[in-house]
Amino acid sequence: MILKNQVEWVLHCCAILAGLPKNHYLSTKALAEFHGVPKEYLSKALQSLSQAKIVETTLGPSGGYRLARPTEEITFLDIVEAVEGKGRTFVCNNIRQNNPCRSADHCDTKPCSVARIMWDADEAWRSKLRSVTLSDLVETLAQDVPAELWKSSFEWVMARA
Amino acid sequence: MILKNQVEWVLHCCAILAGLPKNHYLSTKALAEFHGVPKEYLSKALQSLSQAKIVETTLGPSGGYRLARPTEEITFLDIVEAVEGKGRTFVCNNIRQNNPCRSADHCDTKPCSVARIMWDADEAWRSKLRSVTLSDLVETLAQDVPAELWKSSFEWVMARA
DNA sequence: CTATTTAAGGATAATTATTATCCTTAAATA
DNA sequence: TATTTAAGGATAATAATTATCCTTAAATAG
Numbered sequence: 001m002i003l004k005n006q007v008e009w010v011l012h013c014c015a016i017l018a019g020l021p022k023n024h025y026l027s028t029k030a031l032a033e034f035h036g037v038p039k040e041y042l043s044k045a046l047q048s049l050s051q052a053k054i055v056e057t058t059l060g061p062s063g064g065y066r067l068a069r070p071t072e073e074i075t076f077l078d079i080v081e082a083v084e085g086k087g088r089t090f091v092c093n094n095i096r097q098n099n100p101c102r103s104a105d106h107c108d109t110k111p112c113s114v115a116r117i118m119w120d121a122d123e124a125w126r127s128k129l130r131s132v133t134l135s136d137l138v139e140t141l142a143q144d145v146p147a148e149l150w151k152s153s154f155e156w157v158m159a160r161a
Numbered sequence: 162m163i164l165k166n167q168v169e170w171v172l173h174c175c176a177i178l179a180g181l182p183k184n185h186y187l188s189t190k191a192l193a194e195f196h197g198v199p200k201e202y203l204s205k206a207l208q209s210l211s212q213a214k215i216v217e218t219t220l221g222p223s224g225g226y227r228l229a230r231p232t233e234e235i236t237f238l239d240i241v242e243a244v245e246g247k248g249r250t251f252v253c254n255n256i257r258q259n260n261p262c263r264s265a266d267h268c269d270t271k272p273c274s275v276a277r278i279m280w281d282a283d284e285a286w287r288s289k290l291r292s293v294t295l296s297d298l299v300e301t302l303a304q305d306v307p308a309e310l311w312k313s314s315f316e317w318v319m320a321r322a
Numbered sequence: 323c324t325a326t327t328t329a330a331g332g333a334t335a336a337t338t339a340t341t342a343t344c345c346t347t348a349a350a351t352a
Numbered sequence: 353t354a355t356t357t358a359a360g361g362a363t364a365a366t367a368a369t370t371a372t373c374c375t376t377a378a379a380t381a382g
Binding site for chain 4: 002025027028029043044046047050057058059060061062063064065
């Protein structure tokens with residue numbers, strides 16, 4: 001069970017968009033080139049972000065993407081779910097219904113115990129992702145990325161935004 | 162990103178094995194029939210449990226599987242990892258290395274910030290699964306499953322164990 | 323000793339999900 | 353008007369999941 005590589009891509013894209021000055025847009029082309037990923041396929045992932053209202057777009061030259069909300073109001077969960085979907089990692093097929101000892105009219109009152117436990121773990125995962133915002137990420141990156149590289153990357157982006 | 166259906170199967174199988182008296186084994190055939198799942202494929206999942214030392218086996222008539230440890234010492238994480246592997250759900254391809262502003266000899270000191278956050282969420286998931294044992298599951302099932310069905314299921318199993 | 327039952331594991335096939343690529347359309351803009 | 357862009361449809365390539373079938377060797381019952 002592995003997340004799509006698009007998740008990694010859009011998280012990094014959002015980090016870049018987070019550093020963009022107001023009223024600037026960055027194109028799929030620039031984002032794909034910056035991260036060294038295929039433009040057409042990245043485009044699909046960015047469309048998912050757009051549908052999820054995490055980014056907004058404009059067309060034409062100097063068009064592209066920008067964040068739709070302040071960085072403090074965009075969580076990792078928002079971004080991950082936009083690409084990966086909101087479904088749970090554990091799907092309960094209710095195999096307890098196949099128990100040969102069950103009467104045909106047996107009716108379950110609660111979800112399966114196994115599923116409840118697995119879903120609790122899912123929720124712990126979600127909860128953790130919900131607790132981290134893009135703002136937090138930018139803060140961490142600002143500390144981790146050498147000042148030199150931080151500056152040149154910003155300039156690279158601004159030459160295209 | 163969805164867990165294998167084998168995860169659901171083996172969790173239910175372990176619940177059944179947890180109710181087995183000492184020195185009894187239950188075969189793949191019985192477990193597959195009880196849960197209404199394909200015997201051959203379930204067998205692969207049970208082999209994984211065996212390799213993970215969660216269950217132990219014996220051959221021949223009246224052979225099959227039994228738990229290798231007390232129920233309090235088998236966690237959901239043990240079982241899930243046996244089938245699903247121990248890898249993380251987020252794989253970092255380190256796309257920051259593709260940043261065109263990087264000098265060729267640039268060397269990262271820490272793992273990528275994005276990955277660290279995603280891995281924290283993975284760990285929250287694992288941690289939750291590690292906190293629940295087979296013993297806990299059996300306790301919950303004992304409350305959820307009607308006494309009638311509980312009894313008849315036990316008898317069904319014992320007729321084959 | 324023999325026939326049967328069983329788990330283990332190899333080989334392979336079918337199905338589904340992921341990872342793309344290409345093309346058309348319509349909007350923005352220079 | 354020509355160019356640039358996102359959106360979205362269609363399709364293909366690759367990989368993961370979900371099986372099925374077969375052989376081998378160990379345990380056991382007769």
